[in-house]
Amino acid sequence: MYIVDSKTMHRLDEQLIKQQRVSSLDLMKRAASGVKDYIDEHHTKLVRILIVCGVGNNGGDGFALASLLKEDGYVNVTLFTLANENQLTSDARFYALRCAQLNIPCFHQLHELEGLLKNSEQCVDALFGTGLSRGIHGDYAQVIHQINASKLPCISIDMPSGIHSDTGACMGCAIHADVTISFACYKQGQLLGEGRRYCGHLKIVDIGIPHEMIAKEEHAILLTEDKTRQLLPKRFEQSHKGSYGKVLAIGGSRSMHGAITLCAKAMLRSGVGTLTLFVPKSIGMLLAMKLEECMLIEADDENGMFAQGALSLLKEKIGDYDLIVIGNGMGRTKASEALVAYVLQQDTPCILDADALWSCAKYRELIKRRQAPLIVTPHPKEFSYLTSKSTAEIKADPFKAVREFTSCYPNVTLVYKDYVSIIATDKKCYVNCIGNNALAKGGSGDVLCGIISGLYAQSKQAIEAAGAGVYVHAKCADELLQVKMQTVFYQVISSLPYPRYIKLYANAYTLYMFPTNH
Numbered sequence: 001m002y003i004v005d006s007k008t009m010h011r012l013d014e015q016l017i018k019q020q021r022v023s024s025l026d027l028m029k030r031a032a033s034g035v036k037d038y039i040d041e042h043h044t045k046l047v048r049i050l051i052v053c054g055v056g057n058n059g060g061d062g063f064a065l066a067s068l069l070k071e072d073g074y075v076n077v078t079l080f081t082l083a084n085e086n087q088l089t090s091d092a093r094f095y096a097l098r099c100a101q102l103n104i105p106c107f108h109q110l111h112e113l114e115g116l117l118k119n120s121e122q123c124v125d126a127l128f129g130t131g132l133s134r135g136i137h138g139d140y141a142q143v144i145h146q147i148n149a150s151k152l153p154c155i156s157i158d159m160p161s162g163i164h165s166d167t168g169a170c171m172g173c174a175i176h177a178d179v180t181i182s183f184a185c186y187k188q189g190q191l192l193g194e195g196r197r198y199c200g201h202l203k204i205v206d207i208g209i210p211h212e213m214i215a216k217e218e219h220a221i222l223l224t225e226d227k228t229r230q231l232l233p234k235r236f237e238q239s240h241k242g243s244y245g246k247v248l249a250i251g252g253s254r255s256m257h258g259a260i261t262l263c264a265k266a267m268l269r270s271g272v273g274t275l276t277l278f279v280p281k282s283i284g285m286l287l288a289m290k291l292e293e294c295m296l297i298e299a300d301d302e303n304g305m306f307a308q309g310a311l312s313l314l315k316e317k318i319g320d321y322d323l324i325v326i327g328n329g330m331g332r333t334k335a336s337e338a339l340v341a342y343v344l345q346q347d348t349p350c351i352l353d354a355d356a357l358w359s360c361a362k363y364r365e366l367i368k369r370r371q372a373p374l375i376v377t378p379h380p381k382e383f384s385y386l387t388s389k390s391t392a393e394i395k396a397d398p399f400k401a402v403r404e405f406t407s408c409y410p411n412v413t414l415v416y417k418d419y420v421s422i423i424a425t426d427k428k429c430y431v432n433c434i435g436n437n438a439l440a441k442g443g444s445g446d447v448l449c450g451i452i453s454g455l456y457a458q459s460k461q462a463i464e465a466a467g468a469g470v471y472v473h474a475k476c477a478d479e480l481l482q483v484k485m486q487t488v489f490y491q492v493i494s495s496l497p498y499p500r501y502i503k504l505y506a507n508a509y510t511l512y513m514f515p516t517n518h
């Protein structure tokens, strides 16, 4: 399923009208029919339904819906709008006039709204859709507050009015919808920020825009189980450890040996061919005890962290590997920065995570010049090191921040990690909306990095590995939550010791690697 912003949606509507010779009135009718189908499924024709319309085409959808319902024998349809006829767009006016011809009662005074809501069983919100462009004040704010206060079940058309369709920001106040029925594609704002919560159940209806038309426009793709299966690497009967990547993971320190352990475990369980750990000497023995499957290179150490001498050892060894993963538990020192800079200048594909991302603020030029595949996996704070934007700016419009970044760094695959994760290059963009807050804890990023690295080592496809890795990680967390929900609350999961957590992750992951007959 595609995800678009409001400009793209508008362009798509226009193209459909031009290329397929569909009139804008017909398109509005298709949108309204999609909403009517939902009402048909859930109500009888006696339902007392109040449709609250704005001045734009979202209001037009509301008027079109009222006329379709009335024509189909719904006997209790009522309209409310603050607008007068002259303020409406021409398409909205067309259907408003149709409603008048059908004798559908239409009220305009704010003081009438409370009584109308009291007399209704279902509200439909057709105030604002993708055209909401500023904060909501005055009478419109009153309308929204009264609808919310009425506690009537509410269907929002296209967007819960008050939610910005690109950013998901609440523009002062917004309708708490039970259901949002939207058209053709997800709008970014339905998935981001407050949008997700205000949408309630989100349903997308087809209004006849061909997939090829959407695919040509700027869009993102929502990760689903089916999509993820397509992105996972294939494993072959006649293969050997060399077929699935030789990885060098650089990181760890005395105070953060767990980070590289988690990353390594997740990588091993995700199917990597061979894994060698490059770690400060003082934790070598500890990791050898914890990770029997890994090989080990012990580097110069100072106070439990990499020392300057680590760089010359890395230079000696790096040529033996086909993927470098760097950052987990490495700490922030001059020596670790030097390792990052060196890795960035090599032709070997690499994945930067955690502390390595912190060093990147200094190495943006190196990243720009780099030709070999590079995956970076920042959370919002780490993303701020890469972009010079504040965390607040990034979170306010993550799609914008991601697009700006990928257009500046066309060779980089970005994994922007938040409760909605965006996985993007300058050509492709995937979005993950599953997962839960059991993942909001130290260590989960290291596990994710391990999964992505393990998948990349096998497929050598950066965005595919990153997209599948993010989805699998989140899916496993959701499955864990479900299992535990049968008896106890999700908090139990968060208190699971990590080794068990990983095992469950990996078991669930295995389901995805071998979805059928295994």
Ligand SMILES: NC(=O)C1=CN([C@@H]2O[C@H](COP(=O)(O)OP(=O)(O)OC[C@H]3O[C@@H](n4cnc5c(N)ncnc54)[C@H](O)[C@@H]3O)[C@@H](O)[C@H]2O)[C@@H](O)CC1
Residues within 6 Å of the ligand: 010, 013, 014, 024, 027, 028, 029, 031, 054, 055, 056, 057, 058, 059, 060, 061, 089, 127, 128, 129, 130, 131, 132, 133, 134, 135, 136, 137, 140, 157, 158, 159, 183
């Ligand atoms: N051809 C199309 O473009 C189609 C559009 N459709 C519907 O049309 C919607 C988009 O229509 P529009 O672009 O007309 O936009 P909207 O109907 O969302 O709203 C735009 C109107 O609201 C006003 N407005 C914006 N923010 C406001 C605020 N804070 N307070 C008060 N007034 C405010 C604007 O000045 C403008 O008059 C979609 O969400 C969808 O529901 C559908 O009918 C399908 C076809």
Ligand SMILES: [K+]
Residues within 6 Å of the ligand: 058, 125, 126, 127, 128, 129, 156, 157, 158, 159, 160, 161
């Ligand atoms: K709406």
